[in-house]
Amino acid sequence: MILPSPASATPAASRLWIRNPRAAFTANGLDASGGLVVSNGVITEVLAAGQQPATPCAEVFDAGRHVLLPGLVNTHHHFYQTLTRAWGPVANAPLFPWLQNLYPVWARLSPKDLELAATVALAELLLSGCTTAADHHYLFPAGLEDAIDIEVDAVRRLGMRATLTRGSMTLGTDDGGLPPQSTVQDPEAVLQDSERLVRQYHEPGDDAMIHIALAPCSPFSVTKEIMAESAALAERLDVRLHTHLAETLDEEDFCRERFGLRTVDYLDSVGWLTDRTWLGHGIHFSDDEIARLGKAGTAVAHCPTSNMRLASGTARVLELEDAGVPVGLGVDGSASNDASNMILEARQALYLQRLRYGADVPVERALAWATRGSAAVLGRTGLGQLAPGMQADLALFTLDDLRFSGSHDPVAALLLCAADRADRVMVGGRWRVVDGQIPGLDIAGLIADHSAAAHRLVNG
Numbered sequence: 001m002i003l004p005s006p007a008s009a010t011p012a013a014s015r016l017w018i019r020n021p022r023a024a025f026t027a028n029g030l031d032a033s034g035g036l037v038v039s040n041g042v043i044t045e046v047l048a049a050g051q052q053p054a055t056p057c058a059e060v061f062d063a064g065r066h067v068l069l070p071g072l073v074n075t076h077h078h079f080y081q082t083l084t085r086a087w088g089p090v091a092n093a094p095l096f097p098w099l100q101n102l103y104p105v106w107a108r109l110s111p112k113d114l115e116l117a118a119t120v121a122l123a124e125l126l127l128s129g130c131t132t133a134a135d136h137h138y139l140f141p142a143g144l145e146d147a148i149d150i151e152v153d154a155v156r157r158l159g160m161r162a163t164l165t166r167g168s169m170t171l172g173t174d175d176g177g178l179p180p181q182s183t184v185q186d187p188e189a190v191l192q193d194s195e196r197l198v199r200q201y202h203e204p205g206d207d208a209m210i211h212i213a214l215a216p217c218s219p220f221s222v223t224k225e226i227m228a229e230s231a232a233l234a235e236r237l238d239v240r241l242h243t244h245l246a247e248t249l250d251e252e253d254f255c256r257e258r259f260g261l262r263t264v265d266y267l268d269s270v271g272w273l274t275d276r277t278w279l280g281h282g283i284h285f286s287d288d289e290i291a292r293l294g295k296a297g298t299a300v301a302h303c304p305t306s307n308m309r310l311a312s313g314t315a316r317v318l319e320l321e322d323a324g325v326p327v328g329l330g331v332d333g334s335a336s337n338d339a340s341n342m343i344l345e346a347r348q349a350l351y352l353q354r355l356r357y358g359a360d361v362p363v364e365r366a367l368a369w370a371t372r373g374s375a376a377v378l379g380r381t382g383l384g385q386l387a388p389g390m391q392a393d394l395a396l397f398t399l400d401d402l403r404f405s406g407s408h409d410p411v412a413a414l415l416l417c418a419a420d421r422a423d424r425v426m427v428g429g430r431w432r433v434v435d436g437q438i439p440g441l442d443i444a445g446l447i448a449d450h451s452a453a454a455h456r457l458v459n460g
Contacts, residue, residue: 007159007430014058015039016429018394020049021063023410025364026386027070027372035063038392041207041429046386063396066423067410069367070384071131071393072342073374076242076280076301076330079121079135079151080106080114083454085338095248095310099178102335105458107141107182113457114147116450118154123438123446124340125331126158129395129422131432132375132383133160134301134330136242136280138167138217140185148197152210158441159432161208161393163378164201165215165242166194170226176258178220187226190216191233198237206382207391207428211239218244219266220254227270240276240379247281248312264289273298278377280330281306282320283313290316294323299377302369304348305339306332317353317369318361328374343397343422346370347415363412396424 016038024032026046034047037057045053084090084105090098118135125133133155137147148164155162171177172184194214202212214230216222227243234241246252246263255266264285267273275297282300285293293300302315321327331337331345350366375384382391397419399410407413425433432438 006153006156007432015044015053015055016059016061017053017057018061018063018068021066021068021396022399024068024386025070025367025411027368028385028387030387032068032386036068036386036392036394038426038429041392043386043388043390043392046388065398065400066396067399067414068386069129069395069397069414070371070386070390071395071425071427072129072346072370073328073378073380073384074125074130074133074331074342074345075278075328075374075377076303076332077121077133077135077340078137078333078335079118080109080137080139081333081335082117082120082340082450083109083113083457084335085454087335087458090335093310094250095312096178096250098310098336103179103183106139107180108457108460109139109141109144111144111146111150113453114144114150115154116446116453118151119158119446120450121334121340122154122158122160123441123443125342126160126425126433126438127421127436128341128343129397129425130342131161131393131395131425131427132163132378132380134163134165134213134242134378136165136167136215136217138169138215138221139183140168141183145193148201148212152201155210158438159427159430161210161383161427163211163213163240165213166190166197167215167217168226169217169221171221171223177222187223187229190226191229194230194233195237198239202237202239206380209428211378213240213242215242218247219251219259219263224259224270227272231271234276240278241272241274242278242280243272244281245279246284248310249284252284262286262289264292267298268292275299278326280332281312281315283307283315285316285320290319290323290325293320294325297324297326299326299328301328301330301377302349303330303332304352305345306336308348308352309336309338314352314356316356317349318357326373326376327369328377329370341420342370343395343414343419347418350415363415366415367411392426392429394424394426395422398423
């Protein structure tokens with residue numbers, strides 16, 4: 001397998017006019033039908049039809065075949081799970097049995113396995129128009145103590161942005177939790193490594209490529225103590241918090257039995273009901289809990305494909321947003337989806353929410369969840385929109401395939417006709433996908449190595 005060389009963090013310096021796209025979705029109401037000007041990794045002008053850049057541009061890209069979007073932002077994933085996709089023993093299982101069967105397999109994860117899994121997940125995301133990805137990694141078996149460091153390297157090689165969360169599991173089966181003891185870590189080791197990672201990798205500013213967040217896994221796999229201590233550490237280091245919450249009714253029952261609390265009360269009891277927090281899934285909330293989340297500014301990563309795959313339920317996305325909850329989209333782990341494709345995730349979100357609320361949920365609202373909404377969930381104010389001053393993270397799709405023939409609205413066609421691959425993707429002013437390919441990445445070699453690792457992992 002040939003990996004691309006580590007991508008330079010320095011954006012292209014020359015002014016580039018992405019001219020006259022076939023259509024554009026800006027996520028903010030601005031008219032970009034004349035295109036964008038990009039300079040030093042930032043959008044400097046948004047042009048309406050017929051407008052010209054304020055000064056001549058050294059480079060011009062004719063986007064007449066392309067639908068232009070902000071780079072898609074993925075708010076919840078588990079990169080390592082690309083190695084256990086469509087595994088027969090869990091193909092038809094709900095969450096708790098699904099996890100109990102997979103935990104022993106995942107406990108065998110090696111550093112090379114994780115490197116391959118993360119590269120596959122990131123490459124899939126990038127090819128789907130995703131420019132920023134959040135990963136929730138909570139497995140640190142012996143020999144994999146540097147898991148987040150491995151992920152940082154993979155992100156840098158593909159030239160993407162990422163929020164990498166230092167997860168943990170501290171409540172094993174011996175103490176009433178769900179994960180096996182072999183996957184449980186000492187809380188002090190978790191906190192020490194969390195602080196190391198923040199100090200070593202977390203970057204400030206709108207142009208940051210790497211963010212680190214703290215992410216105890218779930219109510220059924222961590223103690224209240226590590227939740228509270230992580231909240232205190234996140235406040236001291238000024239980073240975000242992430243966990244799974246309210247994904248299934250089994251989880252709600254677990255919280256009632258172990259803590260005597262519903263999920264949001266539990267969240268509040270450990271100091272997590274704040275605007276520093278975003279929650280994976282967030283399905284089973286009462287009206288009062290939705291109001292409390294909105295008042296606190298606590299965000300939700302909606303994962304429609306995973307929720308359907310595991311029959312977990314349907315998040316009340318419109319009600320969450322109406323209450324003031326920031327909502328974005330996540331592809332979730334590639335063993336509960338079983339893909340890493342953000343544009344298809346937006347399509348699933350649109351259809352699942354239409355099933356709940358009606359056919360008048362707009363295509364543009366689903367695209368907003370995948371862009372501006374997801375950026376807000378991750379606290380990334382410089383991402384998710386096409387506007388002057390925003391980072392030049394862009395996804396460009398063509399409508400040349402047979403599936404689009406006869407379509408009329410180019411933006412609607414992306415979701416309604418099931419676009420699944422971007423033609424061009426830019427991150428920080430640099431092209432990271434060109435003509436539907438990632439320059440320098442040997443996809444065939446990656447598939448061969450990744451498939452062999454997957455076979456070894458599930459077969460012991």
